[in-house]
Amino acid sequence: MVYSMTGYGQSVRELGGFKVSIEIKSVNHRYCEAVLRLPREWTSHEDRLRRLVQQRVQRGRVDVFINKERNAEADREVDINLPMLEAYLHAAQVLRSQYGITGQLDVKEVLHLPDIVMIRESASWTEEQLAQCLNEGVQEALDGLCIMRAAEGNHLANDMLERLSKLELLHAELNQWAPLVVNDYRTKLKQRLEQVLDGNFPFDEHKFGMEVALFAERSNIDEELTRLTSHFQQFRQLLSSDEPIGRKLDFLIQEMNRETNTIGSKANHLELTNRVVDIKAELEKVREQAANIE
Numbered sequence: 315m316v317y318s319m320t321g322y323g324q325s326v327r328e329l330g331g332f333k334v335s336i337e338i339k340s341v342n343h344r345y346c347e348a349v350l351r352l353p354r355e356w357t358s359h360e361d362r363l364r365r366l367v368q369q370r371v372q373r374g375r376v377d378v379f380i381n382k383e384r385n386a387e388a389d390r391e392v393d394i395n396l397p398m399l400e401a402y403l404h405a406a407q408v409l410r411s412q413y414g415i416t417g418q419l420d421v422k423e424v425l426h427l428p429d430i431v432m433i434r435e436s437a438s439w440t441e442e443q444l445a446q447c448l449n450e451g452v453q454e455a456l457d458g459l460c461i462m463r464a465a466e467g468n469h470l471a472n473d474m475l476e477r478l479s480k481l482e483l484l485h486a487e488l489n490q491w492a493p494l495v496v497n498d499y500r501t502k503l504k505q506r507l508e509q510v511l512d513g514n515f516p517f518d519e520h521k522f523g524m525e526v527a528l529f530a531e532r533s534n535i536d537e538e539l540t541r542l543t544s545h546f547q548q549f550r551q552l553l554s555s556d557e558p559i560g561r562k563l564d565f566l567i568q569e570m571n572r573e574t575n576t577i578g579s580k581a582n583h584l585e586l587t588n589r590v591v592d593i594k595a596e597l598e599k600v601r602e603q604a605a606n607i608e
Contacts (some may be wrong), residue, residue: 318466323458
């Protein structure tokens with residue numbers, strides 16, 4: 315199964331009158347990097363949740379967002395900040411005694427003073443219940459993430475297989491044209507020599523044969539074509555593997571490019587050069603797709 319590095323998953327859990335929502339999204343990254351954002355009072359669970367993510371995701375940047383939202387029926391406790399209230403009353407007394415300012419603070423005004431009323435949300439759960447809620451929620455969100463990554467990975471794999479088939483067709487054309495290069499060179503070289511010599515100088519068959527043999531040695535691409543065949547086979551095998559293959563694909567594509575460049579530098583023939591250009595164009599498209607594979 316081929317997995318993309320791009321995906322999204324979410325889950326919602328109920329915990330003691332609170333709604334716990336978990337969102338996970340992943341994007342391309344060279345390594346596996348998991349970044350968690352959760353309420354400050356739950357940070358003690360961060361390392362354990364990060365390990366859960368890393369067990370399911372081998373490569374990519376994964377952002378995990380965990381939020382809690384109080385339900386309407388959640389228990390709440392209202393506290394009065396008594397030291398702050400006494401400070402306000404003392405200040406009011408100073409205003410009356412030293413500056414003659416009259417008036418009294420009533421309950422409504424006191425409740426509106428800054429930092430007087432504190433609403434505390436009572437947590438009606440144990441640490442074990444919280445840990446279970448977070449574990450199950452993260453696992454469910456990861457399930458959705460992996461489903462999307464698998465679907466996207468399947469699409470990428472199919473696209474790369476189609477492009478690999480095009481590469482194999484171009485490779486077959488290279489195999490057809492390669493043996494003709496020396497013959498074409500021999501014919502054209504002999505025609506040019508005949509035009510230059512114009513019958514006034516003897517034709518040296520031995521030197522002519524050495525020149526053709528040297529050209530044949532320099533332009534031989536049999537090894538490069540064989541290695542390309544091997545790379546194509548390995549590429550197909552990787553796309554049917556259940557392991558993370560992104561880095562291996564990247565290496566293979568680099569090797570294909572290297573062999574193609576070598577063929578281009580050796581090919582002293584228009585048809586071969588055209589095929590090399592087409593192969594490099596397809597390889598670039600394959601590379602762009604492989605960059606999204608886990």
